[in-house]
Amino acid sequence: MTRISRVELTPVAFADPPLLNVVGVHEPYALRTIVQVHTDDGLVGLGETYAADDHLERLKAVAGVLPELDAFDLNELRRRVRDVLTAGGTKVGGMLNLQDPADVVLSPYEVALLDIQGKALGRPVVDLLGGAVRESVPFSAYLFYKWAAHPGAELDEWGEAVDPGGIVLQARKMIREYGFTAIKLKGGVFAPDREVEAILALADAFPEHKLRIDPNGAWTVDTSVKVARELDGVIEYLEDPTPTIDGMAEVARRTDVPLATNMCVIAFDHLKPAVLADAVQVVLSDHHYWGGLRRSQLLAGICDTFGMGLSMHSNSHLGISLAAMTHLAAATPNLMYACDTHYPWKTEDVIKPGVLAFRSGSVPVPDGPGLGVELDADALGELHEQYLACGLRKRDDTAYMRSVDPGFTPNTARW
Numbered sequence: 001m002t003r004i005s006r007v008e009l010t011p012v013a014f015a016d017p018p019l020l021n022v023v024g025v026h027e028p029y030a031l032r033t034i035v036q037v038h039t040d041d042g043l044v045g046l047g048e049t050y051a052a053d054d055h056l057e058r059l060k061a062v063a064g065v066l067p068e069l070d071a072f073d074l075n076e077l078r079r080r081v082r083d084v085l086t087a088g089g090t091k092v093g094g095m096l097n098l099q100d101p102a103d104v105v106l107s108p109y110e111v112a113l114l115d116i117q118g119k120a121l122g123r124p125v126v127d128l129l130g131g132a133v134r135e136s137v138p139f140s141a142y143l144f145y146k147w148a149a150h151p152g153a154e155l156d157e158w159g160e161a162v163d164p165g166g167i168v169l170q171a172r173k174m175i176r177e178y179g180f181t182a183i184k185l186k187g188g189v190f191a192p193d194r195e196v197e198a199i200l201a202l203a204d205a206f207p208e209h210k211l212r213i214d215p216n217g218a219w220t221v222d223t224s225v226k227v228a229r230e231l232d233g234v235i236e237y238l239e240d241p242t243p244t245i246d247g248m249a250e251v252a253r254r255t256d257v258p259l260a261t262n263m264c265v266i267a268f269d270h271l272k273p274a275v276l277a278d279a280v281q282v283v284l285s286d287h288h289y290w291g292g293l294r295r296s297q298l299l300a301g302i303c304d305t306f307g308m309g310l311s312m313h314s315n316s317h318l319g320i321s322l323a324a325m326t327h328l329a330a331a332t333p334n335l336m337y338a339c340d341t342h343y344p345w346k347t348e349d350v351i352k353p354g355v356l357a358f359r360s361g362s363v364p365v366p367d368g369p370g371l372g373v374e375l376d377a378d379a380l381g382e383l384h385e386q387y388l389a390c391g392l393r394k395r396d397d398t399a400y401m402r403s404v405d406p407g408f409t410p411n412t413a414r415w
């Protein structure tokens, strides 16, 4: 039997450019926790997750009850995670507009155990998820309005993008380097007209590419309907134009443009009300908060049953997450959209280079055992030192924006 002997949790910080969004701007570093689960027969499983202090505390509490667990017993893993979180007084179970903490904590451990299982069997994770229905996974070019540099820092390689021309230049560079065939624009930063103009400029410049815009709920219902009319036939879906299941349902009643979400359906409890209201036509899965790879496949099945499309959400992440996303997407037949990834925005990683590569916008599924990626111990150490030195302990785009613009308020349904 492959039993867990111990768990190592290493918070890391990696450089992140000043990407703008509805709640502010990315800080100079993004945080992640790297999870290493060791077994008594010498295997190590990898996982990657958020690194906010309260999340780290929960991860540590669960780490304490994992020794002796059989790495193939994912049901027992889930039971232990839920027991620990309930004992700590945490409410387990989704509430509207909240992720389920038990699924968020379960995720990196489930991925690490699947990595161990694959290594024990000599098979890639995709085979444990039912087998590959595609050999490589298409991702989208994830464009952001951005500053030329963090205040006081040197210019980065991407330059400024605060208007349609800047966004098109950014798209050209990203598509030249990665070959993406779908484009997502993060909106909610400027007035909707200006962001519509950017999408139209992208449509002109890239007539063959699939387009999407995601203002993270920055618009009212009426504005969302107006934008949907203007971009009907131009975009493949409109992502979270307005907040809440009720708001999205109202927009959906007034447009045929498919609505997608990673904001109002982010836990299993949200599916029933969303389906009953016909609020969303595409759910963006994300294994980091849907409870890992197998529960993301459960979500995929539910979407399939109720006639909803499936795409994939991302946050700033490193290579362990990209590997997990790729295995999952390769084994999920109804994931028919190019997945989001922040990967092009990062310049540092904790894995050894060589396995994960973009070819024509897609990542070939790693074929080594488990996730197929290897931790670089030196890089892990350096990014941990960077975490200790940078002082950030949770993501706070709003506070960072206010340090530059004290009057800034997040834009939820402002326009």
Ligand SMILES: O=C([O-])C(=O)C[C@H](O)[C@@H](O)C(=O)[O-]
Pocket (backbone or CB within 6 Å): 019, 020, 021, 186, 214, 216, 262, 313, 314, 315, 316
């Ligand atoms: O699709 C989304 O909503 C995201 O990717 C959320 C992220 O937090 C994005 O807004 C970001 O990185 O600023």
Ligand SMILES: [Mg+2]
Pocket (backbone or CB within 6 Å): 214, 216, 239, 240, 261, 262, 263, 313
């Ligand atoms: Mg989104």
